[in-house]
Amino acid sequence: MAEFLVAKVVFQLTNLLVQEAAFLRGVRDQVEWVKTQLQLLQVFLKDAESRRRRGDERVEIWIRQMSGVAYEIEDVIGTIKYMGERRHQRRGFMGTMSRYSHKPRELITLHEIGGKLEKIKEKIRGFSESRATYGIANLGKSSAVDQSGQSLRESSPHSDDDDIDVIGFENDKKELMCRLLDRNEKARCVISIVGMGGLGKTTLASKVYNDPAIKEHFDTSAWVSVSQSYRVIELAKDVMKKVMGIKKKKETTTGITEEDLEQMGEEEVREKLRDFLRDRKYLVVMDDVWSVDVWGQMYPFFPNGNNGSRILLTTREMEVANRARSSFPPYKLHTLDGTQSLELLCRKAFPLKQDVPADMKELAKRLAKRCGGLPLALVALGGLLSGKDSTYDAWWSVAQSMNWEDGPDGKKCFNILGLSYNDLPYLLKPCFLYIAAFPEDSIISASKLVRLWVAEGFIPEEQRRTMEETARVWLDNLVQRCMIQVVERSKAGGQVKSIRIHDLLREFGQSEARRDGFLQICSSDNMAVSIWSHRAAFHNRINDEVAVSSPHLRTLLGFNLILTNGRRFLNGLNLLRVLDLEGTRDLKELPKQIGSMIHLRYLGLRNTSLKRLPSSIRHLLNLQTLDVSGTYIYWLPKSFWKIRTLRHVYINLYMFLSAPIGGDHKNLQTLQIEESEFGLDAMDIVHLRGIRFIKKLVTTPSFTMEEIHKAVDRMFEESLEKALKQMDNLVSLSLILLERIIPGDVLFAQTPNLYQLRSLTLWGRLSLKQQQQCPDSSQFPPNLTKLVLIHSEFEQDPMPVLDKLPNLRLLQLNAYAYKGKSMSCSSTRGFPQLQQLVLFGVHSLEEWRVKAGAMPSLTHLTIAKCEKLKMLPEGLQHVTTLRELDLRDMSYEFNKRVRNEDAYKVRHIPSIHFDLPNEIEFM
Structure with missing residues (x-):
């Protein structure tokens, strides 16, 4: 790791000496000296790393100290670059003057930097002297300079993903299948797979779980990962969500949404889950069970009927399996024999299937x-x-270098x-x-x-x-x-x-x-007293005192965090590069001090309860990613868009309107604008009058919601047009505006200029001069590979336009994207590159025609919730590249026809999947 850190710092110093030459006056010689000495020390790091692996503790200390100095140098580089960026943002006479002179504040900063560099020089001298004492040798050119033999090879995107093939487990799979499908054992049974880590328990269970015979035998199934840290209520909710098909904001046949489920207590979950499973034959896999208490806590959630339901456990502990008290004995998974081991090793060593020399x-x-x-x-x-x-x-x-003890x-x-x-x-x-x-x-x-x-x-x-x-x-x-x-x-x-x-x-x-010292994990049951590493990942809870006492921290990752003090835990963390708090509960406010985190590059606040951002975020001149999707924020400081380093921005519509895009954004690759879940309609009029951009939109003191919505649509059209002219390098654009109008004429007038755009997602009714008609193919971005249209409400068939997009690989038409009854892919070479087509919720569609020769590259086709579609197109039988057909929530008549009189159209397709929750007739 020290090798990586030092190489990175040397590279940064080289760039700094070129890019910030004017600012470095007074400390340039020190920077040059540090760079030269680090380059000399680089060639010794490989020997030091090798000796550390052999247990030389003195060398380990030397390496750790080297890493610490590399981090210190990186902080100095970050400060210099930040000051340079602030200088760039000045305008007029002061901007001209700043190229030739330093402001008093900059002189103070330079003096502080000079002092830090002197201390760093002393430490580097110490490393050079101690190197000779420890006998650290030069093993030749450092891999930081020459990586021959260790090049990063680009692998095929279609390489085999199965990490552990079930080699030698054929009999194991057959035995487990017999237990699961045993029709003589009517009672609910627990079947346990037991074995040490690395034996392939999860892989074997997965092969069994996904077997078509298993899918056909059970009415419903669920897979949940238990692991060492688990909560019974969360496991039960996960099972309930999967067996009942509960999705976000989507009611199932039981009338339950994800939001409803989150509000339920343990007793209600137990009652509803038992009621749902009582008359169904179910399979639940509980993977990676460590604690003997798990099954004792979970079994009350599963009804014990006489219909052959099964629970499949994987565990490293025999005691866990014994506690389940099944009529079947625990299934012990053994290591592979010599022949099987050789076969698996060679399959992975020679992925192209060639024989061993x-x-x-x-x-x-x-x-x-x-x-x-x-x-x-x-x-x-x-x-x-x-x-x-x-x-x-x-x-x-390789054999000689391995530790075989x-x-x-x-x-x-x-x-x-x-x-x-x-x-x-x-x-x-x-x-x-x-x-x-x-x-x-x-x-x-x-x-x-x-x-x-x-x-x-x-x-x-x-x-x-x-x-x-x-x-x-x-x-x-x-x-x-x-x-x-x-x-x-x-x-x-x-x-x-x-x-x-x-x-x-x-x-x-x-x-x-x-x-x-690269990363430290802090979980609720293993909370560290202090953070000594440069990165920390907090799982479930965060100790306020730990964060406050770790000013050297450069990364803070939060997973499922619950905060006790939402503001205090960030105080003093001014060296942070990454702050990701996605999904943190009770996070409603960030401290103003976040503007002091001048090195911050990643700010992830997705799905938190935040209602505002401090205006000081405009000082984050190194920021690359801002993700506030799924929050309640409705304002951005206008100067936010002066940040030139922005690469990925996920904001809502109201933030976009409060601070229209301006300035240089050659680095911006991703822009997602969504209509926030709370929406304007959820706010009262008094609240709306307090929002700055709303007050500017309407002039009458007693405005109505209708006036506001019209003004918002008008302002969005103006702001989007201006923004699109400044985003030449945009790769992905998503406008997720639900029922709101998307200004199609403005959008498609600009998209041909977006040469780099590859992905375009439009959720909302498209407003076009040619109403309800798809724009001409020449108006789409020329290199588009992914297009998702939701609620576009086209009345004319969009396929004759879309099939002319030369590079399109993925097309999704979702939820009223097209309102017509008939759709036709009539071009002989239409959709030349299309690999995946999804038709979801095209509710009015009755007839779909595909001409022979159309879609010559299609591999995956999904048709879902197209209730009026009568049959598959005749031309589908000519699409010989099709590997998978996925049919979801289609009518009984449609599915019956596919399986019978239309079977000749799909006979060449290796995988056909039907998904009807109540499709008992086909069993």
Whole structure:
């Protein structure tokens, strides 16, 4: 990690000497000296890291002190760049003068910087002297300079995501299937899979759970992850949500929404869940159960009927399985034998399915045997070997460097994981360790992770692609090396959408991060007395005193936080680069002191109760991401848009109107404007009169809500037109305005200029001169790959226009996007690149025609809630690329026809999924 930190600081110092030459007068020589000395020390870090891994504690201290100085230098660099940006924002005569002279405040800052640099120089001299004392050698060119052999390879987006194939588990799966499908055992039964970490319990359970025979046998099912930290009520609500299909703001057949569920107490959840499951045959998987108390606390939620319902547990503890007292004995999962181990290792080491070279077979057997039959260890080692040359010497080198000492349970696996981690390019190591901050078993958004990596400074700038694109390549590299698991890929293009990390890899990452002072995990049952690392992830609760006493903290990540003092816990954290408090309860206000966090790059406040932002956020001149989606904020300071570093902004309509976009925004890639859930209608007139931009919109003292809405629509049209002219590098634009009008003529008049735009989401009725008609294809952004239209209310068929978009890969028409009865894809080569098509809630659609040769690249088709659609189009049988057909909530007649007289149209499709909650007739 020190290698990464020092290399990053040297790179930043190099840029600083060029970009801030005028400001550095007086301290330039000191900056040059620090840069030169760090470059000299870089070449010794590889030897130091190697000796630390062998247990040299003196070298570990030396490395930790080096890392600390690198952080100090980074703070100095950040201060200098901030002062330079403030200088840039001055206008007129003062701006001209500032290029040649310093203001008194800047002179004071320079003096302070000079003092800090002198202290840093003393520490660096100490490192150089102690290096000789410790005998740290120069092992040659540092990997910071030369990474030959450790290049970041771009992996195929369609690589195999199955991290542990069920090799050797065929019989295990058959036995578990027999237990689950046993028609002689009518009582509700608990079936337990027991085994040590890394054996593949979860993977085996997943294979069984997703088997078509299981899906057909049970009326309803749910998968919940229990883990070491759990709350019974939350587990029960998770089961209830999944078996009943409860979704946000969407009533099920039982009339329950997610919001209703959140308000329920334990007794009400137990009563409603039991009532729902009483007459149904259900399967519930409780994955990764650690505590013997879990089943005792959960069984009252499940009715014990005589219809063959099942509970499937996975656990490391035999006592957990014994406590369940099932008629079936616990199913013990064993390690793989030599043949199975070799097969799994080779499958991962040679992902292209080529055979093991004859001269390496014996060595491969020895490597596989030493993994102790642990599937996770075999997968990790196979991923490591896949990145090496397929030569005997390369594999022998790996075998020689491994620590093969036996240890309890996963110790051997830990050693192998450590080897895979050490083999990562030094630039990838902090990216991997960062993932360990997320809670156990959590599904991590790839887009959010990428934004966090960029904000942390892990990703270097390159000329040929954005930092976000580089981060995506690195994410794929971690997947390819089997260090993380893919949960979901986009069906159009195969890009990773979400990931998770295996428990053992997460534990390893946390251990390594603690040792490096990189990251510290603070949970409610393990709250640290003090934070000594530079990053902290708080799970569930945050200790106010801990945060206040950690002024060196650079990252604060909150997960499911409950605050006791919403303002105090941020005081004094002026070095923060990342502050993510998504979903924090009772967070209604941020302190004014947040404006002192001049290094802040990421401010994540999504789904909190915040009602306002302090005006001091205009001072955050390094800010890259602002995410306040799902909050109650309705105001932004106008000077906010003077922040030139903005890359990703998620705000609501009222914030956008209060501070229209202006200035230089060449870095802005993502803009999402949503109509806040509370809406103007939820406010009383007295409150509205107090909102600044509302007072400017209406002139009459006794305005009505109708006047306000008209004025808002008018102002949004003007503001959007101005904004679109200043966002040449925008990649993603989302206007989520629910029932409000989207000014289509203004929008589509500007979009051809948005050459970089790839994703466009429009939720709201489009206002166009040619009413209810889709704009001409030439008006769409030329490189658009994703288009989502919701409530557009087109009356004319949009397909003849949309099928001419040359690069479109994903098209979604949702919820009254089109109000006509007939739709036609009539162009022979229409939609040349389209891979995924979703028709959801096109309620009036009765007939859909597809001409032979249309949609030649389509792989995934989803049709949902199109209740009047009579049949699948005849031309669908000619779309030979189609791999998956997903039919949801369609009429009984439609589904029956697909399965019978229209079967010839879909016979070539490998996967066809019907989803009807009450489709008992088809069972």
